[in-house]
Amino acid sequence: MYPRFSETFVLHEMLAREADGEQLEVFSLRLPVDGHFHAELSRLRAPVTYLPVGRSAGEVWEAVRGALADGLMGPHHPGVQALLGEEAGVATQALALAREVRRRGITSLHAHFASVSTSVARLASLLTGVPFTFTAHAKDIFHEEVADDDLARKLADAAAVVTISDHNHHHLRDRFPEAATRLHRVHNGIDLESFGYSDPAGRPAGVVAVGRLVEKKGFDTLLDAVALLRAEGVQAPLTLVGAGPLAPALAEQRQRLGLVGVQLLGPMPQHEVRRLVAGAAVFAAPCRVGSDGNRDGLPTVLLEAMALGTPCVATPVTGIPEAVQDEVTGLLVEPDDAVALAAALRRLLEQPLLRRSLAVRARQRVEEGFDVRRQAAEVARLTVPAPVGGAR
Incomplete structure (x- = not known):
């Protein structure tokens, strides 16, 4: 199509x-x-x-x-x-x-x-x-x-x-x-000229995730992780952009967990997605292998976030570690582990210097390997x- x-x-x-x-x-x-x-x-x-x-x-x-x-x-x-x-x-x-x-x-x-x-x-x-x-x-x-x-x-x-x-x-x-x-x-x-780098150290706390609302994206785990952070007293505003068959289930999960501040925005044009990602403190990509074997190859939006200077938390699924190297160009956690995901998000939300160091190396990685x-x-x-x- x-x-x-x-x-x-x-x-x-x-x-x-x-x-x-x-x-x-x-x-x-x-x-x-x-x-x-x-x-x-x-x-x-x-x-x-x-x-x-x-x-x-x-x-x-x-x-x-x-x-x-x-x-x-x-x-x-x-x-x-x-x-x-x-x-x-x-x-x-x-x-x-x-x-x-x-x-x-x-x-x-x-x-x-x-x-x-x-x-x-x-x-x-x-x-x-x-x-x-x-x-x-x-x-x-x-x-x-x-x-x-x-x-x-x-x-x-x-x-x-x-x-x-x-x-x-x-x-x-x-x-x-x-x-x-x-x-x-x-x-x-990705077109690097369209994704200019900015320093994430001074950005307000906030997490953004982008993708189709399907099983392999792991967004249900992300909602669980945000709920854990809220229980620990950590404010982690989450904006989730995308559409798909799991939209009703994710909306119900948000309500059940009491995540009033979590935004489910639906699909958005690329310039709007770029603006949201560039303003976030953290980008989350909690991908998993679906029950039918379906999985992401290497999400383009993950590369875009790295180019924009938004530090990423992702999972070591398929080709993701080829871009997101744990503790070097981002943080990696195991799929379906809400506790580990929450801990990684908290580190980045609370440590602006860590955000900066990962983001600088992530931009360099994208320039070297994904132009x-x-x-x-x-x-x-x-x-x-x-x-x-x-x-x-």
Whole structure:
């Protein structure tokens, strides 16, 4: 889905690649339904095409007839067998994408997430001969519904595979050793010019957390931790930004714990989130592995908080320790441990010099390892098979 409110890393990667002179086009499998959009969208020059969603056999065969009429494939084309093994919607969109690839002279395909988007890109690649690559994130490789045989096919057929953390890279390499030579770790990056550093030492006490209200974010543990702090007489104002299926449960938990001052603000545009995070004394990211295996790869908003000078308390889940190094660039506690989380929050709320020392090193870590310009250039190097020179 493009644009999607919670996936700013995709937009920032494309903006950085356009700034380097690449000519991009965006193909979206779904119409946007978020209802909230970031101002940075207006900076992207790439045209956006929404591929038709075909659900019935009739729509699939209509797409096949169009592909045959365009000379895209014959009845014995190797891509036909692959099409027959896919759902109707995937097959229809892959055929539509393949036709546009031929018409527009597109020379490489890159998909974000190793799920349906990569399924469509892979089929379009088989039909056209144009190489495809993809970026694997988290849910698309860790969720219990991920099928090993499907992921193995995608890894085998891709020209290169990017994943966003060393944790992911090791996981995929160990699980699919035959794909090891095509796997590359490239961290997500952020636009550092948009996230200016400020000293957190003098900020008023306050905790902010940002993310979808889903199990893997661990926000229920955060509410428990704030309640523990209140019981100890520590004022810890909490602002939680985000929307999701757990919103009613978190609101009920807030009421049950008597956390009157805790704000559940819902989704907000990026400039407002940036303002809130930049004014907080602490950023909390109490991530966990969900009961279905779902987990964060390395939350972009965590990197943004580090860039802004807001000291972070997080958990050592997946790629997070690659950015938040305990007692160096932030504090780490175990998932689902409200007592430890409360203690870490209290340290940062009560020790302004600790906030400053962690924040300075966190900003340095982000500058060294998570600059979107360098990250996007590395992704481009891996995913564009020929010199850019105006190719798409």
